Amino acid sequence: MKSVELPKAYDPKTFERRVYEMWKTEGHFQPKVDKRKRPFTIVIPPPNVTGVLHMGHALNNSLQDIQIRYRRMKGIPTLWLPGTDHAGIATQNVVERKLRKEGRERTQIGREAFIEETWKVAKEHRAFINNQLERIGASVDWSRERFTLDEGLSKAVREVFVTLYERNLVYRGEYLVNWCPSCGTALSDDEVEHEDEPGSLWHIWYELVDGPTPEWPSGRIEIATSRPETLLGDTAVAAHPNDQRYTALIGKMVRLPLTDRIIPIIADSYVDPEFGTGLVKITPAHDPNDFLVGQRHKLGSTNILNPDATLSSAVPEKYRGMKVLEARKAVLADLESQGLLKSEEKIVHAVGHCYRCHTAIEPYLSRQWFVRMKPLAEKALKAWQDGDVVFFPKKWEHTYEHWLENIRDWCISRQLWWGHRIPVFYCKDCGATMVSREDPVVCTQCGSSNIYQDEDVLDTWFSSWLWPFSTLGWPKDTADLRYFYPTSALVTAYDIIFFWVARMIMAGMEFTGQSPFKEVYIHGLIRDKQGRKMSKSLGNGIDPLEIVDEYGSDALKFTLAYNCAGGQDILLDRDSFKMGSKFANKIWNASRYILMNLEGRTYLPESEIVYNDTDRWILHRLNLAAKNVSQALESWRFNDAAQTAYSYFWDDFCDWYIEASKLSTKSSDEHEKDRATTVLLNMLDASLRLLHPFLPFVTEEIYSMLPNANGKLISARYPEWTAERDAPETEAHFVALKEIVTLVRTLRSEFQIPPEAAIPLNLVFDANFLHAKFITENIALISLLAGASSVSIGAPPPSGSISLAGNGVTAQVQVRGLLDISKLIERLSKEKEKEKAYISKLEAKLSNPAFLSSAPADIIEKEKEKLAASASKAAKLEMYIRELS
RNA sequence: GGGCGCUUGGCUCAGCUGGUCAGAGCGGCUGGUUUACACCCAGUAGGUCGGCGGUUCAAAUCCGUCAGCGCCCA
Numbered sequence: 001m002k003s004v005e006l007p008k009a010y011d012p013k014t015f016e017r018r019v020y021e022m023w024k025t026e027g028h029f030q031p032k033v034d035k036r037k038r039p040f041t042i043v044i045p046p047p048n049v050t051g052v053l054h055m056g057h058a059l060n061n062s063l064q065d066i067q068i069r070y071r072r073m074k075g076i077p078t079l080w081l082p083g084t085d086h087a088g089i090a091t092q093n094v095v096e097r098k099l100r101k102e103g104r105e106r107t108q109i110g111r112e113a114f115i116e117e118t119w120k121v122a123k124e125h126r127a128f129i130n131n132q133l134e135r136i137g138a139s140v141d142w143s144r145e146r147f148t149l150d151e152g153l154s155k156a157v158r159e160v161f162v163t164l165y166e167r168n169l170v171y172r173g174e175y176l177v178n179w180c181p182s183c184g185t186a187l188s189d190d191e192v193e194h195e196d197e198p199g200s201l202w203h204i205w206y207e208l209v210d211g212p213t214p215e216w217p218s219g220r221i222e223i224a225t226s227r228p229e230t231l232l233g234d235t236a237v238a239a240h241p242n243d244q245r246y247t248a249l250i251g252k253m254v255r256l257p258l259t260d261r262i263i264p265i266i267a268d269s270y271v272d273p274e275f276g277t278g279l280v281k282i283t284p285a286h287d288p289n290d291f292l293v294g295q296r297h298k299l300g301s302t303n304i305l306n307p308d309a310t311l312s313s314a315v316p317e318k319y320r321g322m323k324v325l326e327a328r329k330a331v332l333a334d335l336e337s338q339g340l341l342k343s344e345e346k347i348v349h350a351v352g353h354c355y356r357c358h359t360a361i362e363p364y365l366s367r368q369w370f371v372r373m374k375p376l377a378e379k380a381l382k383a384w385q386d387g388d389v390v391f392f393p394k395k396w397e398h399t400y401e402h403w404l405e406n407i408r409d410w411c412i413s414r415q416l417w418w419g420h421r422i423p424v425f426y427c428k429d430c431g432a433t434m435v436s437r438e439d440p441v442v443c444t445q446c447g448s449s450n451i452y453q454d455e456d457v458l459d460t461w462f463s464s465w466l467w468p469f470s471t472l473g474w475p476k477d478t479a480d481l482r483y484f485y486p487t488s489a490l491v492t493a494y495d496i497i498f499f500w501v502a503r504m505i506m507a508g509m510e511f512t513g514q515s516p517f518k519e520v521y522i523h524g525l526i527r528d529k530q531g532r533k534m535s536k537s538l539g540n541g542i543d544p545l546e547i548v549d550e551y552g553s554d555a556l557k558f559t560l561a562y563n564c565a566g567g568q569d570i571l572l573d574r575d576s577f578k579m580g581s582k583f584a585n586k587i588w589n590a591s592r593y594i595l596m597n598l599e600g601r602t603y604l605p606e607s608e609i610v611y612n613d614t615d616r617w618i619l620h621r622l623n624l625a626a627k628n629v630s631q632a633l634e635s636w637r638f639n640d641a642a643q644t645a646y647s648y649f650w651d652d653f654c655d656w657y658i659e660a661s662k663l664s665t666k667s668s669d670e671h672e673k674d675r676a677t678t679v680l681l682n683m684l685d686a687s688l689r690l691l692h693p694f695l696p697f698v699t700e701e702i703y704s705m706l707p708n709a710n711g712k713l714i715s716a717r718y719p720e721w722t723a724e725r726d727a728p729e730t731e732a733h734f735v736a737l738k739e740i741v742t743l744v745r746t747l748r749s750e751f752q753i754p755p756e757a758a759i760p761l762n763l764v765f766d767a768n769f770l771h772a773k774f775i776t777e778n779i780a781l782i783s784l785l786a787g788a789s790s791v792s793i794g795a796p797p798p799s800g801s802i803s804l805a806g807n808g809v810t811a812q813v814q815v816r817g818l819l820d821i822s823k824l825i826e827r828l829s830k831e832k833e834k835e836k837a838y839i840s841k842l843e844a845k846l847s848n849p850a851f852l853s854s855a856p857a858d859i860i861e862k863e864k865e866k867l868a869a870s871a872s873k874a875a876k877l878e879m880y881i882r883e884l885s
Numbered sequence: 886g887g888g889c890g891c892u893u894g895g896c897u898c899a900g901c902u903g904g905u906c907a908g909a910g911c912g913g914c915u916g917g918u919u920u921a922c923a924c925c926c927a928g929u930a931g932g933u934c935g936g937c938g939g940u941u942c943a944a945a946u947c948c949g950u951c952a953g954c955g956c957c958c959a
Binding site for chain 1: 887888889890891896897898899900901904905909910911915916917919920921922924925926927928929941942943954955956957958959
């Protein structure tokens with residue numbers, strides 16, 4: 001073989017893009033459909049097309065990539081389907097901002113031109129996001145990329161809307177919805193974020209129409225409200241029916257301040273007598289609870305707001321056109337001047353905000369389309385109860401259950417232009433409503449051609465909840481749908497568990513009759529080192545691409561996986577990624593070492609290889625690592641998987657195996673050199689395969705230089721545990737060997753014996769020492785690793801030697817002249833004291849009759865063994881101390 | 886108000902079904918240019934696993950309770 005010279009330093013920039021291109025063009029991301037095998041499928045949680053991938057996406061996609069690469073290497077047909085969603089509100093906002101910069105307005109250019117403009121923007125952003133995914137190394141099948149506004153997916157949306165309508169699960173109605181004045185659209189309950197804010201509770205006088213009476217001498221009542229401007233829309237005042245204080249008032253009328261309206265005082269048990277004065281103003285058009293009260297009492301409603309949250313013509317002229325906060329000021333000032341403002345009380349209350357633009361939400365009465373959720377939720381609940389979908393970690397099941405059990409109808413119309421237009425047509429002549437799979441040309445009722453389509457579009461989620469099957473071709477019965485659906489898993493962070501998980505399961509159950517995925521893995525959020533969420537406003541975000549530039553994609557992925565434990569949040573700063581980078585560097589250099597020493601060596605066929613003890617040990621370690629990594633990945637324990645791989649490679653392969661192999665590679669026996677080099681290459685090959693899912697780029701790059709490589713690593717087979725390689729006895733022998741080596745190294749280090757000082761070593765075995773044969777056969781290796789000048793076994797203690805107590809073995813080192821005896825005695829004494837303390841603990845345990853009668857036999861046996869070992873060691877230490885004194 | 890999570894060495898965290906689990910990375914300290922790697926090697930110090938109580942022969946690991954921090958839902 002020829003030596004291969006790897007560049008001295010690991011520099012991911014020099015190969016990551018090239019390697020990704022290779023994977024992509026060679027088609028490694030595309031599944032090799034095999035009807036006999038069950039595929040592994042993940043659909044990507046589609047990012048917003050106009051968004052930018054942040055560290056949370058990097059985590060989410062890294063985890064998916066690890067799973068995908070692992071299953072692919074297991075020989076499973078594997079599909080990871082990428083795509084983006086059209087993000088109605090967000091994208092429309094982006095385009096409107098852009099237009100405004102150019103001095104144009106949406107309304108001015110018209111619907112068609114606006115949508116055209118938006119498509120342009122969406123396409124640009126989509127390319128940007130896809131590039132980000134590539135830089136992160138996502139092994140997605142680009143040939144199956146989807147967008148929620150694609151023709152096929154739009155067909156799915158229409159099919160679903162019409163079907164729901166036919167099943168009476170979608171309806172139009174006039175209800176209070178969450179209105180974002182800034183976005184100018186209704187939102188679903190889940191798009192509203194509640195935050196505690198300082199505010200005020202104003203106490204306002206409402207005068208009785210009757211004026212002072214014997215039973216109510218003041219002639220006025222006190223109402224408390226945090227939104228005084230809404231009194232302009234009051235249609236009643238209410239008290240609890242059992243509230244004795246106000247019984248006399250029920251049925252009376254009050255003058256609504258600042259208006260010329262007269263409203264009744266009613267009794268309703270919704271009112272909490274303990275809160276405020278026990279009297280509540282009722283504003284059906286602007287408060288969800290009041291809305292219900294209004295319905296119960298048939299109060300009618302006064303909508304005081306325009307869609308842009310300015311006050312409407314329903315209020316007295318002077319307030320019209322004012323913004324809410326402006327109106328609040330004016331109302332308060334006017335109440336004050338009329339002597340109707342009693343007092344102001346500072347409070348903290350929860351205020352809803354738009355999840356997109358953070359504007360305060362106004363409850364707003366309007367006509368919208370809704371999905372009836374209860375029947376859908378019941379099926380989704382059943383899917384979970386039947387075990388058709390399983391959560392990792394399990395604790396999220398409660399959240400899922402709770403949300404589904406308390407579900408409310410879903411407002412799906414959005415007053416936007418960008419999105420799926422609601423497929424409903426109305427007839428201007430007869431008022432008919434038409435919902436059909438094809439656009440009607442004339443009214444199906446009266447035949448009039450005077451029909452028009454609903455102006456609104458659907459919530460983006462109305463397409464996203466179909467994602468796991470619409471992307472595979474549904475409602476068409478495609479080959480992909482048949483083969484890949486239901487998918488294997490969904491990977492997402494817990495902050496959107498409801499959006500994602502619950503809605504998608506509902507849709508899957510309703511339209512495909514099965515859960516769209518079998519497993520749901522919920523990971524944590526990325527936070528900064530102070531535990532704060534990363535956000536633009538805090539400026540504490542870390543751009544994943546900057547990490548890729550600085551440390552490489554592998555460092556990013558490995559670090560994230562290594563830190564991903566359970567569903568815990570991950571606290572990171574830029575330096576955290578050094579961890580992954582250092583590991584990649586270690587892989588690079590270990591490989592570099594092996595590849596630089598191939599010159600003149602012969603790669604031997606497997607049949608000619610005879611393994612030595614060390615080989616059997618590392619094969620055993622690799623075997624175990626393969627098993628543990630697999631088990632960890634299959635139960636979604638990324639940190640365990642990454643740590644197992646890390647520890648195998650660094651602690652076992654590099655620190656011990658490669659060092660040990662130098663005994664052979666530096667020998668004068670040419671065949672032994674060939675043999676050792678061949679095994680090293682084979683072990684490196686297997687190690688790269690083990691590591692590939694976590695650090696795909698560096699492993700693939702190195703693999704391409706292995707003389708024993710076969711094809712591409714991404715499609716190579718993952719190491720699997722085999723019984724032949726299992727060697728627990730060898731493992732135990734090796735533990736003993738390592739102990740001896742470490743004993744000598746520790747002594748050398750603690751007493752600062754210079755490296756060049758020759759250390760003759762003599763080993764004495766206890767009678768029951770189990771590893772005598774192994775150690776005897778490997779003294780050359782011990783000599784190399786411990787840096788001993790010679791190793792003898794069972795020789796009489798050389799003069800000037802000191803003894804080190806091992807487990808069943810004594811290491812006698814001839815270095816007396818080199819070290820400070822009193823310091824050594826001190827050290828040994830300390831060690832002895834520790835041992836004694838441990839012994840008394842064990843003795844106490846073993847003399848406890850309760851322990852002896854209750855504990856299982858094997859535990860008692862183990863404790864006895866521990867005691868014997870410890871006692872023997874203590875005795876040795878005592879003896880050494882005596883000898884030295 | 887309801888639900889959930891966290892509190893382990895200086896820092897960030899692992900420790901599943903109770904008995905070699907008291908661990909890792911970073912940081913600290915000591916020593917190291919034997920040509921794979923100073924993004925390294927060898928060695929080493931640091932924790933009564935938040936407090937209290939309980940279950941058990943045995944608890945960081947189970948139960949209760951208190952304290953602090955955080956999240957979600959209303």
